[in-house]
Amino acid sequence: xxxxxxxxxxxxxxxxxxxxxxNSKKDLNYGIVIHGGAGTMNRKDMTxxxxxxxxxxxxxxxxxxxxxxxxxxxxxxxxxxxxxxxENSPLFNAGKGAVLTAEKTIELDAAFMNGKxxxxxxxxxxxxxxxxxxxxxxxxxxxxxVLLSARGAEKFAKEKDLEIVDPSYFFTERRVNDLDKIKNIxxxxxxxxxxxxxxxxxxxxxxxxxxxxxxxHGDLSAGTSTGGMANKKWNRIGxxxxxxxxxYANNSTCAISATGWGEFFIRNVVGxxxxxxxxxxxxxxEEAARIVIHDKVxxxxxxxxxxxxxxxxxxxxxxxxxxxxxxxxNSEGELSIEIYKN
Amino acid sequence: xxxxxxxxxxxxxxxxxxxxxxNSKKDLNYGIVIHGGAGTMNRKDMTxxxxxxxxxxxxxxxxxxxxxxxxxxxxxxxxxxxxxxxENSPLFNAGKGAVLTAEKTIELDAAFMNGKxxxxxxxxxxxxxxxxxxxxxxxxxxxxxVLLSARGAEKFAKEKDLEIVDPSYFFTERRVNDLDKIKNIxxxxxxxxxxxxxxxxxxxxxxxxxxxxxxxHGDLSAGTSTGGMANKKWNRIGxxxxxxxxxYANNSTCAISATGWGEFFIRNVVGxxxxxxxxxxxxxxEEAARIVIHDKVxxxxxxxxxxxxxxxxxxxxxxxxxxxxxxxxNSEGELSIEIYKN
Numbered sequence: 188x189x190x191x192x193x194x195x196x197x198x199x200x201x202x203x204x205x206x207x208x209x210n211s212k213k214d215l216n217y218g219i220v221i222h223g224g225a226g227t228m229n230r231k232d233m234t235x236x237x238x239x240x241x242x243x244x245x246x247x248x249x250x251x252x253x254x255x256x257x258x259x260x261x262x263x264x265x266x267x268x269x270x271x272x273x274e275n276s277p278l279f280n281a282g283k284g285a286v287l288t289a290e291k292t293i294e295l296d297a298a299f300m301n302g303k304x305x306x307x308x309x310x311x312x313x314x315x316x317x318x319x320x321x322x323x324x325x326x327x328x329x330x331x332x333v334l335l336s337a338r339g340a341e342k343f344a345k346e347k348d349l350e351i352v353d354p355s356y357f358f359t360e361r362r363v364n365d366l367d368k369i370k371n372i373x374x375x376x377x378x379x380x381x382x383x384x385x386x387x388x389x390x391x392x393x394x395x396x397x398x399x400x401x402x403x404h405g406d407l408s409a410g411t412s413t414g415g416m417a418n419k420k421w422n423r424i425g426x427x428x429x430x431x432x433x434x435y436a437n438n439s440t441c442a443i444s445a446t447g448w449g450e451f452f453i454r455n456v457v458g459x460x461x462x463x464x465x466x467x468x469x470x471x472x473e474e475a476a477r478i479v480i481h482d483k484v485x486x487x488x489x490x491x492x493x494x495x496x497x498x499x500x501x502x503x504x505x506x507x508x509x510x511x512x513x514x515x516x517n518s519e520g521e522l523s524i525e526i527y528k529n
Numbered sequence: 530x531x532x533x534x535x536x537x538x539x540x541x542x543x544x545x546x547x548x549x550x551x552n553s554k555k556d557l558n559y560g561i562v563i564h565g566g567a568g569t570m571n572r573k574d575m576t577x578x579x580x581x582x583x584x585x586x587x588x589x590x591x592x593x594x595x596x597x598x599x600x601x602x603x604x605x606x607x608x609x610x611x612x613x614x615x616e617n618s619p620l621f622n623a624g625k626g627a628v629l630t631a632e633k634t635i636e637l638d639a640a641f642m643n644g645k646x647x648x649x650x651x652x653x654x655x656x657x658x659x660x661x662x663x664x665x666x667x668x669x670x671x672x673x674x675v676l677l678s679a680r681g682a683e684k685f686a687k688e689k690d691l692e693i694v695d696p697s698y699f700f701t702e703r704r705v706n707d708l709d710k711i712k713n714i715x716x717x718x719x720x721x722x723x724x725x726x727x728x729x730x731x732x733x734x735x736x737x738x739x740x741x742x743x744x745x746h747g748d749l750s751a752g753t754s755t756g757g758m759a760n761k762k763w764n765r766i767g768x769x770x771x772x773x774x775x776x777y778a779n780n781s782t783c784a785i786s787a788t789g790w791g792e793f794f795i796r797n798v799v800g801x802x803x804x805x806x807x808x809x810x811x812x813x814x815e816e817a818a819r820i821v822i823h824d825k826v827x828x829x830x831x832x833x834x835x836x837x838x839x840x841x842x843x844x845x846x847x848x849x850x851x852x853x854x855x856x857x858x859n860s861e862g863e864l865s866i867e868i869y870k871n
Contacts, residue, residue, distance in 0.1 A: 305796045305829060311766070312678060332765045333795045336654060337679055339764025422681025423674045424653070431773045431798035453675045454647045456773035459798040463805035487647060 216500025218517045219252040219262075219400040221245065221269050223279045225446045225492035226393035227386045228510030228527060238526065241278060245514040245524050248272035252400060253516040262400035262408035262442070263301060263324070270297075270320040270410050273396040277359045279512075280394025282318060284359050285414025287366040293357040295414055296427040299323040302407030302436035302498075309428035310344075311336040317350040320412045323428075325349060334428055362417070369418045393508075395427060397444025399436070399496045407498060409434050409442035409458070416449065425449030431459035438498060440465040441472050446511065447484070447491010455483045461495060472497040476505040558842025560859045561594040561604075561742040563587065563611050565621045567788045567834035568735035569728045570852030570869060580868065583620060587856040587866050590614035594742060595858040604742035604750035604784070605643060605666070612639075612662040612752050615738035619701045621854075622736025624660060626701050627756025629708040635699040637756055638769040641665040644749030644778035644840075651770035652686075653678040659692040662754045665770075667691060676770055704759070711760045735850075737769060739786025741778070741838045749840060751776050751784035751800070758791065767791030773801035780840060782807040783814050788853065789826070789833010797825045803837060814839040818847040 223245060252269035256262070274282025285293050297319035298309035308327025311334060316322045322344045326335050335343055345351055372384045395413035402408075411434045413427045426433035426449035433449065435458025436442035443458040457479055464475035472495050480493060485507045492506025494513060504513045506528060514524040565587060594611035598604070616624025627635050639661035640651035650669025653676060658664045664686045668677050677685055687693055714726045737755035744750075753776045755769045768775035768791035775791065777800025778784035785800040799821055806817035814837050822835060827849045834848025836855060846855045848870060856866040 300796075307796050330763070331792065332761075332763070333792045334766040334771075336764040336766055339762065343763040419674075420681065421672070421674070421685040422678040424676040424678055429676075429771055429773070430795050431771070431801060435798070450673065450675045453772050454642075454649050456777070456798065456801040459773060459801050460805065463802065463809060467805060467809035 216518050217256045217401050217403050218496060218500050218502060218515065219249055219256060219265050219269065219398060220494040220496055220502050220504065220515045221249045221252065221273070221396070221398040221513065222444065222446055222492065222494045222504070223273055223396050223512030224394035225490075225506045225508045225511035227508060230527065233526070241512055241526065242524050244273065244276045244278050245512060246522065248398075249514040249516050249522065252398060253520070256400060256402050257520075259403055261404065262402040262406050263299070265400040265402065266299065266398040266408045266410040267320055267324055269398040270396055270412050271318050274318050274320060274412055277361075279396045280414045281396040281412040283357050284362065285357050286394065286417035287362050289418045289420045291366065293354055293414060294419070294422065295319045295357075295412070296424060297323045297410070297412040298428045298430060298434040299327060299410040300408065300430055300434055300436040300442075301327070302438035302442055305437060307333050307430045307434075309334045309430065309434070310340040311424045311428045312422055313337065313340050313344070314354045315341050315351050316344045317352045317356065320410050322349055323410070333430060365417060373418075393446060393491065395433075395446040397434070397446060397494060399442035399444050399494055401442070401496050401498065401500050405438070405498065407436045407438050407442040407496065409436040409444050411444045411446075426452035426457070429453055431456050433458065435459050435462055437462050441495050441497040443493055443495045445491060445493045447508070448489045451484050451487050451489020452491060454487060455479060455489075457484065457493060461493065465497070472501050472503045473505075476503040480505045480507055558860050559598045559743050559745050560838060560842050560844060560857065561591055561598060561607050561611065561740060562836040562838055562844050562846065562857045563591045563594065563615070563738070563740040563855065564786065564788055564834070564836045564846070565615055565738050565854030566736035567832075567848045567850045567853035569850060572869065575868075583854055583868065584866050586615065586618045586620050587854060588864065590740070591856040591858050591864065594740060595862070598742060598744050599862075601745055603746065604744040604748050605641070607742040607744065608641065608740040608750045608752040609662055609666055611740040612738055612754050613660050616660050616662060616754055619703075621738045622756045623738040623754040625699055626704065627699050628736065628759035629700075629704050631760045631762045633708065635696055635756060636761070636764065637661045637699075637754070638766060639665045639752070639754040640770045640772060640776040641669060641752040642750065642772055642776055642778040642784075643669070644751075644780035644784055647779060649675050649772045649776075651676045651772065651776070652682040653766045653770045654764055655679065655682050655686070656696045657683050657693050658686045659694045659698065662752050664691055665752070675772060679764075707759060715760075735788060735833065737775075737788040739776070739788060739836060741784035741786050741836055743784070743838050743840065743842050747780070747840065749778045749780050749784040749838065751778040751786050753786045753788075768794035768799070771795055773798050775800065777801050777804055779804050783837050783839040785835055785837045787833060787835045789850070790831045793826050793829050793831020794833060796829060797821060797831075799826065799835060803835065807839070814843050814845045815847075818845040822847045822849055
C-alpha cells in the first residue's frame with residue numbers, strides 16, 4: 188500500500204514538473220523564419236532603393252506569418268501565407284517574377300511538409316497555378332499523393348478551385364532580360380573568363396523562397412516555392428519539390444527549407460540529413476545545418492543555404508554563399524531582416 | 530624517444546592489421562541483390578507456370594549483374610544491366626509491362642545513384658524511353674542535373690541516342706485488363722467490402738524493379754525503375770525518382786532500392802533514413818531496414834519493402850507485405866531467389 192502511494196505521488200510529481208515547462212516552452216518559443224533565396228550578393232550591386240524593396244517584402248511576408256502564429260494559428264497556415272506574399276511579389280524567383288526556362292516558359296515547383304504527421308505535398312513543372320505553395324498543400328490534403336506534376340497537377344489544382352492564371356502573368360521584364368543576357372554570355376567566346384559574367388550566371392541558379400515555423404501547439408511546418416534555375420532545359424526538376432532535400436519537417440527534430448544549387452541539395456538529401464543528425468546524434472540545429480551546408484554540400488561543389496527552426500524555437504540561417512534574403516520573428520515579436528552573410 | 534618509437538610501431542601495426550582484411554574483404558564480399566516488386570502475394574493465386582516465369586526472369590537479371598561484378602565491372606554497370614533485363618520483361622511493372630495510368634497512358638520513372646561520389650540521375654513521367662534506368666544514368670553522367678521529366682527528359686534521351694520506342698511498345702494485354710478491372714471495382718457500389726477486390730487494388734500499387742550492388746572496387750550503387758501506381762492520375766510521381774526515398778547509395782553506408790506504396794516511402798525518406806541510422810547510430814543494415822520499414826513506414830500506414838547491400842557485402846531484403854520478388858548472388862556465387870515473405 189505504501190509502495191503504491193509512493194508510486195502515485197511520484198507520478199503526480201513528475202507529471203507536474205514535466206508538463207509545466209513543456210507547455211510554457213511551447214507557448215513561448217513559437218516563431219517563423221523565411222528566406223527569399225541565397226546567392227552571390229555584392230553590396231556594390233545593391234541600390235538603397237532595391238534593398239528597401241526587398242526588406243519591405245521580407246517584412247510583409249514574415250509579419251503576416253508571425254501574426255497567424257501569435258493569434259494561435261497553425262504553422263501550416265503561417266508558412267503558406269508567408270510564402271504566398273513572396274510568390275505574389277515580382278522580386279523573388281517564385282510565382283510572379285519566376286525565372287525563365289531555356290524555352291522562355293515558366294516552370295514552377297513547390298512543396299510543403301507538416302512535422303506533426305509527416306504529411307507532405309508537392310507540385311513540379313506547373314505553369315498556370317498562381318500560388319504553387321497552396322497547390323502543394325492541396326495535394327497533401329486532398330489527394331492520396333505527395334508529388335503531382337505538369338499538366339496533371341494543373342488539372343488537379345483546377346478541380347480544387349485554386350486560382351489559375353495565364354502563363355503570361357508570371358513574366359517580368361527583368362527575367363526576360365536576364366534570360367537574354369545568360370544566352371548571350373553562354374554563346375560568347377569568353378564566357379568563362381569574365382568574373383562578372385560568371386557571377387551573373389551563378390546568381391540565376393537562386394532566388395527560391397521558403398518558410399519554416401513553429402506554432403503555439405508545438406507543431407513544425409516547412410514550405411518552399413521556386414521558379415527553379417534560369418535557362419533550365421529538359422523539364423529539369425530541382426530540390427524544392429523533393430521531400431527530404433529542399434523541404435522537410437518533423438516534430439521530433441526541425442523544419443527546414445533550402446535554397447541553392449538544387450542538384451547538390453538533392454544528392455545530399457539536405458533537409459532530412461539535418462533532421463537525422465539532430466535525431467540520431469543529438470546535434471543542435473545550428474551544428475547539424477553547419478555540417479550539412481559546409482562539410483557536405485560545399486564539399487561536393489554546391490552552394491546555397493537553409494533556414495530552419497527546431498521544436499524548441501531555436502532557429503538557423505546557414506549559407507555558404509555571400510548572402511541570403513532572410514527574416515525571422517521570435518515569440519517576443521522581435522524582427523530581424525538580413526541580406527548579406529556578414 | 531621511446532614514446533615516439535612506440536607510437537611508430539603502433540601505427541605500423543594498426544596500418545597492417547587494418548589494410549589486409551579491408552582489401553581482402555572488398556575482393557571477397559562483392560554481391561548483388563535485385564527486386565521485382567513487393568505486395569500482397571498469395572500462394573493460391575500463383576500457378577507453377579507463373580512462378581517459374583518469375584524465377585527465370587529474376588535469375589537472368591541477377592546472374593547478368595553478378596557476372597559483371599565477378600569480371601571486375603562496376604556496381605553501376607551491374608545495376609544498370611540487371612534492371613534492363615527486368616525492364617525488357619513483360620512480367621514486371623517497369624519498362625515493357627508497366628501499369629497504365631487512369632488515362633490509359635504509360636508514365637515511367639527511374640533513378641540511379643553512385644555511392645562513390647553521391648552522383649545521381651533520374652527521369653520521371655517518360656513515355657517513349659525503352660530503358661528508363663539507362664536514361665537516369667545518362668542524366669547523371671551527361672547533364673548538370675539530377676532529375677529530368679516528361680517530354681524534356683525524352684528530348685534529352687533522344688539527343689543522347691538512347692533507344693526511343695512508340696508508347697505502344699510498353700502496353701501488355703494483362704495491364705490493359707488490370708486497369709479495366711480497377712476502374713470497375715472503383716466505380717462499383719461495394720468496392721470497399723470485398724477482400725479480393727481490395728487485395729487486387731492493393732497489388733496495383735506495386736511491381737517496381739530495382740537492384741543494388743557492391744563491386745570488387747568497394748563501390749556501391751542503387752537503381753530503381755517503375756511504371757508507378759496503376760490508374761494514377763494528375764501526372765503523379767512516386768518515390769522511385771526521389772533520391773533519398775526510393776533510391777539511395779553512399780559508400781560510407783549502403784545502397785538501397787525500395788518498392789511499395791511510394792507516398793509513404795517519400796514521407797519517410799526511406800533510403801536516406803536507413804543510411805543515416807547506419808552512419809549516425811552504427812546500426813547494421815538489417816537493424817536499420819527493419820526499423821524504417823516496420824516502425825516508420827508501417828506506422829504511417831504504408832507498406833512495401835527494400836533491398837539493400839552495405840559496404841561489407843551484408844544484404845537485407847525487408848518487407849511488411851506478404852511477399853517481394855527478390856534474388857541475391859554473393860561473392861561465392863551462391864544464388865537465392867525468393868517470392869514469399871516466409
